[in-house]
Amino acid sequence: MSLQAMDMPDSEEPPAHKPARAKILIVDDDERNALAVTTVLEELDQELVVARSGEEALRCLLHDDFAVILLDLHMPGMDGYETAELIRARRRTQHIPIVFLTAVFRDESHLIQAYSAGAVDMVFKPVDPFVLRSKVSVFVQLYLKQAEAQREAELRHRLQEENFRVRTEKLLAEQELKRTQARQDAILQSLAVCFHSSTAEPPFETGFISDTVEKLTGFPAARFMEDPGFGFTRMHPDDADRVVAELRAAQETGSYSSEFRWRCADGSYRTFLDQGVTAMGEDGRQELFGTMIDVTELRMLQQQLVQAQKMETVGQLTGGIAHDFNNLLTVIMGNLDLVSRKITGDERINRQLGAIRHAAERGQNLTSQLLAFSRRQHLTPEVLDVNLLITRFESLVRHAVGEIVHLETVAASKAVICDVDPAQLETALLNLAVNARDAMPSGGKLVFEVRPLSDGDELLSDRPPEANGPWIAISAIDTGVGMPPEVIARAFEPFFTTKGPGKGSGLGLSQVYGFARQSGGFVAVRSEVGQGTRMAICLPLCEKQPERVVSDEIGDKPLSGNAERILLVEDDAAVLALGIEMLMDLGYQVTTASDAASALEIIKRGEPIDLIFSDVVMPGGKSGVDLAREVKELRPGLPVLLTSGYTGEALNVHTRDVETLPLIAKPFRQEELAAKLRETMGA
Known part of the structure; x- marks a missing residue:
């Protein structure tokens, strides 16, 4: 016979119309003894749980709480002494009364051992129903009274907490009400928004302007109040007439929205968006009430997004063209190979075939650069140390830039590990070197620098939102003619070049851009006219160790087929x-x-x-x-x-x-x- 406990959370109180019931754990491997004990205790109308071993009793104690444990001393495996010691060792169960049941151990030494193990009483078999029921009833009543006292204490505690919560909420509400006005003033001061009012006719004299104007422009509010026309004196000349027309039109439309460039205290131009409405002032004349915010970064981000979308569109177009063109080149170059193997001894024809092959290979290089830009080339990345690659690559770069350019390489202070295609990285660096050489027609200095990028590095401002670091930058820094902003904006477009006809395909930097993006990185450009250029390929660092270089040579295996x-x-x-x-x-x-x-x-x-x-x-x-x-x-x-x-x-x-x-x-x-x-x- 086995009576299992009902699943009810310990914190759940029994229904009010039912008396509380305690759980009694009976541990006996003999089914007859367990049946006898449960029969005796059924009159107590409590919940009885039977365990057949010490192990099963311990499992019951993991999730249930018991008023008393009736534990048989003599059991196979884990006996009553060992079970009692384990129950007493757990904080959750150490206070549960244990009553030992035994038919064998009656001498004084076993009694002492039982009490030492944690028993509070002993009952000898065969059990006397009256004695057993009386002893268990005492423990059950004690347990129920303790449980009732605990519930009452918890109820009082909850009532006190609720009272404290109500009083606290009332106090906080009163304090919050007192702080509302001060907080509103603080919010207005902290916002990067300038509130202002002015006359509706030129020169649009300032009637009020908030102190936050100093955060936006670098000038205090008093400067605008003292000089009514101060705002227009620092507006960009190309924007002033348009803004005047938009403000005048507000008298008819009732509102205005005007965007303009304004020269701040540090001399830089910032883009401001001024929006407002017209209203009747105290003197009966119309006034303008508006807010002004700085949208410089927003407009820059929008321009970057448009540029990225344009580059993606061009990439899709060039990728498709390169795919079809490669099919044509495959036919041309393949047939050249077949014809060359059949024509031997005619030097003139071989020279003509060589010219055709050279032209086809140039077309192959062009399509390879187009695929790199469109990020559709097949990369074979390897885990490598960029420092070692730059060192090995230095001699080739030195040959490419010539003697009039002084080449210097600056490696990072420790190994810089990236998962990148080494051949495509070398091609990208060679393109940067050639581009830098052409920017220094009279000679100059070119530095290849490898360094990790720390948080806050200014190169990271060019990082796409989806790109993840940490990063290293491989920079080509030249002392050449530099680039104006309009050239930087188009530098990576395929076929765009500032070189003369026949001096460049306009695909070198496109390959650099496409390779960096396909490798999970980006390219950062810093340049000023007459001040040189920094082109930085920024790549994510890799936590793996460099792989062992394995030769891909085929050896002496024959290349011809065997009728496969x-x-x-x-x-x-x-x-x-x-x-x-x-x-x-x-x-x-x-x-x-x-x-x-x-x-x-x-x-x-x-x-x-x-x-x-x-x-x-x-x-x-x-x-x-x-x-x-x-x-x-x-x-x-x-x-x-x-x-x-x-x-x-x-x-x-x-x-x-x-x-x-x-x-x-x-x-x-x-x-x-x-x-x-x-x-x-x-x-």
């Missing part, structure tokens, strides 16, 4: 035809598909395929990455090589579901394709 069957998946007909020619020329057998769905049908039919060579971006709703994911489930171990003019977002999702896939970027040479195919098959 390759499934070529490409939606562009010209690229597909070229791919067939190049693969067959390398000694492979080729099966083709125009989209991922067709390729999957070939795989499901069980055709023998040794490798899948697929474009990433394809029609039909499935990309090359989707194809690779499904092929992994259908035929595990079948290698997949991807290619694309740009990968867009397609490759950003594959790392969650499949291991990193090999990729060869378009346009590619036949030798590059052959090496990548052997590498992929070998892996």
Whole structure:
């Protein structure tokens, strides 16, 4: 027989119409003894809980409170002595009375041991119903009286707290009422808002102006009151006539909103927004009542947002153009390779083919820079120390800038670890070096500096809201001609350049901008005409350690195929035809598909395929990455090589579901394709 306790929170009071009941814990491994005890105690009309072992009794005590514990001494495993010691060891249960039940241990030594273990009484088996009931009743009544006293004390405490709360709230309300006026005055003084009134006709004499005008302009309110025309004397000349017209029009419309530039006490121009209404003054003439706030930072942020949106739009356009252009270059360069292998010995034709290849490679470089700007290039980031990269890169930069430019590198005082594509970082730094060299036509000094950025560093003011640090800055600091603000605003736009015709593509800084943003960072520019320029690539620091450099050489493996069957998946007909020619020329057998769905049908039919060579971006709703994911489930171990003019977002999702896939970027040479195919098959 087992009577379980009802689930009721300890703090919940029993209903008023029901008497309080206590819980009695009976611990006995013998079911007959437990039944006998519960039968005797049922007349007390209390809640009885039976535990079959010391362990079960301890579990009951974890969540229930008991008036008394009837504990059998002789139990297998944990006996009554050990159970009692554990009950007494817990603060929550150490005051619960324990009555030992025993049929064996009756001698004096066991009695002493029982009381030492924490017992308050002993009852010998077979139990006398009257004696057991009487003893337990005493403990139950004591428990219930203590519980009732505790409830009454808690009730009195709650009443006192409620009384104190009411009195406190009343006192606070009175104090708050007294402080209302003072607080309102303080708020008006703390707000970066200037309240003012003036006449509705020129020269718009100031009738009242709040003291907060000093925070906005640097001039005290008395200056405006003493000189009625002072406000207009420091307004930007290009804005004054327009503001006068807007204030005059307020007499007809009843309100005005005017924005203008105003020269403050420190000599700088700030942009203020003045808004107000017209009302009749005490003398019967119309007056203007308005508020003026500083919106300089807001307008700057709006300009930055417009610039960012423009750059994003241009990036999407250039990325799409680069993708299509890379498909064309793939066909051109691929066919050049095929023709070059078939034409030998004719120096004139080889020279012409070389010129065509050189032009195609220039086009490849241009599309690479466009993809970098649009953040659609495929990056291969590595955990590396930027200090070491700058040191190794110094000789190449020195060669690029020439002897008339003095080059200096300043590394950080300790290792600076970033997770970044080293090749693209070197390209970005080389673009900065060339840009700095061109800004110093008569020579000068170029410093490459690596330093961590601390909170509050002024370069961080250019950080996009979504970018996260901590940061390091890799700065190219030159002593060149500098840039005016209008040039800085357009410096990263593709094809924008201040150089003469044929002296620059206008894509160097675009690559820097795109690389930094795609790497989770940003570019900060500081420049003044005649004072030189600082271009800083700001990248997030990495907590990982630099990875061991692993060679990607293929070694002596043959690059030609051995009649392996390759499934070529490409939606562009010209690229597909070229791919067939190049693969067959390398000694492979080729099966083709125009989209991922067709390729999957070939795989499901069980055709023998040794490798899948697929474009990433394809029609039909499935990309090359989707194809690779499904092929992994259908035929595990079948290698997949991807290619694309740009990968867009397609490759950003594959790392969650499949291991990193090999990729060869378009346009590619036949030798590059052959090496990548052997590498992929070998892996």
